[in-house]
Amino acid sequence: AQSVTQLDSQVPVFEEAPVELRCNYSSSVSVYLFWYVQYPNQGLQLLLKYLSGSTLVKGINGFEAEFNKSQTSFHLRKPSVHISDTAEYFCAVSPSPQGGSEKLVFGKGTKLTVNP
């Protein structure tokens, strides 16, 4: 079975500061990794995903994430945040990369609050 741990439930930062949201996973097989963002009372929107290849993945809204296989981590970063980045961020893994379904296992989420 796969599991995802998001180490920080809440991250407050000031506008234009850099931010890192941490995500670790456990799995006995290779996985695909995803970050989703959820704005209040809305569905989830894909920020970025890692399937293979370069370990540094760039996504939408200036976010990027780095896959570290030895540390089983997939931390999300942004060099300068905006007020509009205030949302909840979810890390997820897909436990069936070779077929089956796209069933995702999610972490509990990190609430990012960007203050002026």
Next chain:
Amino acid sequence: NAGVMQNPRHLVRRRGQEARLRCSPMKGHSHVYWYRQLPEEGLKFMVYLQKENIIDESGMPKERFSAEFPKEGPSILRIQQVVRGDSAAYFCASSPNIGGGNTIYFGEGSWLTVV
């Protein structure tokens, strides 16, 4: 190209009533997933369906919950005899096919409140 459509967005039910949540996948998508988000929790997988088939229901509670995706019409998540613990946001997602890390697209959710 409309996204994943869910309705109702908000539903209030008294204990013991039935709740029906509907999901229309994105055009061209034949795979539907239902997830549940409890307060202060991440999303938990419930069920994966293709047209007329339940492929994986490993996340569905054993009783009171059922899902279908008929040949025509939306996917339905049905909760019978609701209890307060069923209060949650229910998200539907769809994908065009499987394998290879396809992106799955989420709807905006249906918020169920049981009073």
